[in-house]
Amino acid sequence: MLWYHDHAMHTTRLNVYSGLAGLWIIRDKEEEELHLPRDEYEIPLVIQDKNLTTLTKDAKLLHKVEFGEGPLEFFGPLTLVNGVIWPIKEVKNSWYRLRLLNGSNSRTYRLIFTEVNADGNYVPCLDIKVKQIGSDGGFINAVVDLPTNGLVIAPAERVDLLVDFSLVVGKEIVILNTAEAPFANDAPPATIAELFPNNPALDDRRTPYPEVMMFKVVGKDDSESMSIDLVKLNNKLSTLESYNHAKPNLIDVDKIRTIAIVEKAITNGVILVLWELVPVAEVNTESPIFTAERFVTVDNVTYVAVAERYHDPVSIIIPEGSTERWRFVNLTADTHPMHVHLVQFLPIMRQKILTINGTTIDRTKESIRSVGDQILDHTETSIVNATPITLTTEQLKDTDMNANLDANEQCLKDTVRVNPGEMLDIIARFEEYYGRFVYHCHLLEHEDHEMMRQFIVTRNDLDMKYRLPISVNT
Numbered sequence: 001m002l003w004y005h006d007h008a009m010h011t012t013r014l015n016v017y018s019g020l021a022g023l024w025i026i027r028d029k030e031e032e033e034l035h036l037p038r039d040e041y042e043i044p045l046v047i048q049d050k051n052l053t054t055l056t057k058d059a060k061l062l063h064k065v066e067f068g069e070g071p072l073e074f075f076g077p078l079t080l081v082n083g084v085i086w087p088i089k090e091v092k093n094s095w096y097r098l099r100l101l102n103g104s105n106s107r108t109y110r111l112i113f114t115e116v117n118a119d120g121n122y123v124p125c126l127d128i129k130v131k132q133i134g135s136d137g138g139f140i141n142a143v144v145d146l147p148t149n150g151l152v153i154a155p156a157e158r159v160d161l162l163v164d165f166s167l168v169v170g171k172e173i174v175i176l177n178t179a180e181a182p183f184a185n186d187a188p189p190a191t192i193a194e195l196f197p198n199n200p201a202l203d204d205r206r207t208p209y210p211e212v213m214m215f216k217v218v219g220k221d222d223s224e225s226m227s228i229d230l231v232k233l234n235n236k237l238s239t240l241e242s243y244n245h246a247k248p249n250l251i252d253v254d255k256i257r258t259i260a261i262v263e264k265a266i267t268n269g270v271i272l273v274l275w276e277l278v279p280v281a282e283v284n285t286e287s288p289i290f291t292a293e294r295f296v297t298v299d300n301v302t303y304v305a306v307a308e309r310y311h312d313p314v315s316i317i318i319p320e321g322s323t324e325r326w327r328f329v330n331l332t333a334d335t336h337p338m339h340v341h342l343v344q345f346l347p348i349m350r351q352k353i354l355t356i357n358g359t360t361i362d363r364t365k366e367s368i369r370s371v372g373d374q375i376l377d378h379t380e381t382s383i384v385n386a387t388p389i390t391l392t393t394e395q396l397k398d399t400d401m402n403a404n405l406d407a408n409e410q411c412l413k414d415t416v417r418v419n420p421g422e423m424l425d426i427i428a429r430f431e432e433y434y435g436r437f438v439y440h441c442h443l444l445e446h447e448d449h450e451m452m453r454q455f456i457v458t459r460n461d462l463d464m465k466y467r468l469p470i471s472v473n474t
Helices: 012-018 230-238 241-246 371-385
Strands: 002-005 021-024 042-050 078-081 088-092 095-102 109-116 122-124 129-135 138-145 151-153 158-164 172-177 211-218 253-266 269-279 295-298 301-307 317-319 322-330 336-340 346-356 389-393 415-418 422-430 435-441 452-458
Touching: 002 012, 021 042, 078 211, 129 230, 138 230, 138 241, 151 158, 253 371, 269 435, 269 452, 317 322, 322 336, 336 422, 346 371, 371 389, 415 422
Parallel strands: 042 095, 088 211, 253 322, 295 389, 317 452
Antiparallel strands: 002 021, 042 078, 095 158, 109 122, 109 151, 109 172, 129 138, 129 158, 172 211, 253 269, 269 301, 295 301, 322 422, 336 415, 336 435, 346 389, 346 422, 435 452
């Protein structure tokens, strides 16, 4: 399942919020042979948060962002699914295929399936079976369980679920959102009751109403019920020719690139930028002149930031057909869903940042400051004083494929979450198309305020020499 949206410079957030977005489903013969739920048993669900001037029929959209300490981000109090506030959908006691898209501007969801008990309270639904079979790039090559804490889906991510309602006839199944906003991959509340603030207007988690939607499960004749053999389906998914052909391979990597996600102070607040880092040792004298004052040392390798904003010179030039490994280093306090145009990439590992500027990151539950805030303490000082930022990471090996990744992230994607205090690696094959493309954070308020960069894929019949900046202030 793919989606489309307006991408106007600096106004994407407003146009998407106003409705210029949608999805479409592409099918092929391989999918038909899987015999998955179709027609009324396949339900696309576009989840978005909104704010309205009033809850009457005369309501108008209100795009109101926070202002002050951090980048502007929109978090609406109301959750809409397919344009309806907290909808109710009747389903039968059968398997359904739910095709989810997070089309929100900035809100990340962590979804759990609950049921309404006799007292009218929400409790975990233990009798419903939910499996994930697909993500942004189509099918996963396995049937996977949802993460224990819930299904995390950031803006622009898509999820393909199989849900069995056969054991919950007569029940009301409610999907709840347990994620705080801004999202930083923090642990969810210990109990469902904690999701409901006493005063929603003063909710500091910015999730005053956690309900997403309800399924009312009604019965039907057993003769019409669809059965799915998950073992057979798993075997078929593991051998899909299209997936195995599209998946890039680590052994084919031609170049490794490192990109730091950085928060910078400006006159009227802060902005988030992408520092494209080049090892100082690779800077050569044949490249366009570019002077930089930003240095980052990662595991004893010193890099210089050669670009950070959209209109800075293009530093990523890729010969068509190349396979590259990109490393996103998150030096901010929030999770950023990084989206790369043109390709479906493969996340391969997450590596924790262990120290910054010589100080160990405290990841214990007893820590009074989050991982992201600890990192910001150091990066803010380094940026203001124009001194290097020095990091050490877990330094995982290539044999540690899929380290710290959830099972439903080990697949082809075009958007991936980069959490605070981590370095996330992806590999991608840039083939079939050439020209100028972009990658960016898919929090639309971030994207519209400079958190987007360009890259160029070159034709193989042209002699395009790889170029790097030559002037570096050390």
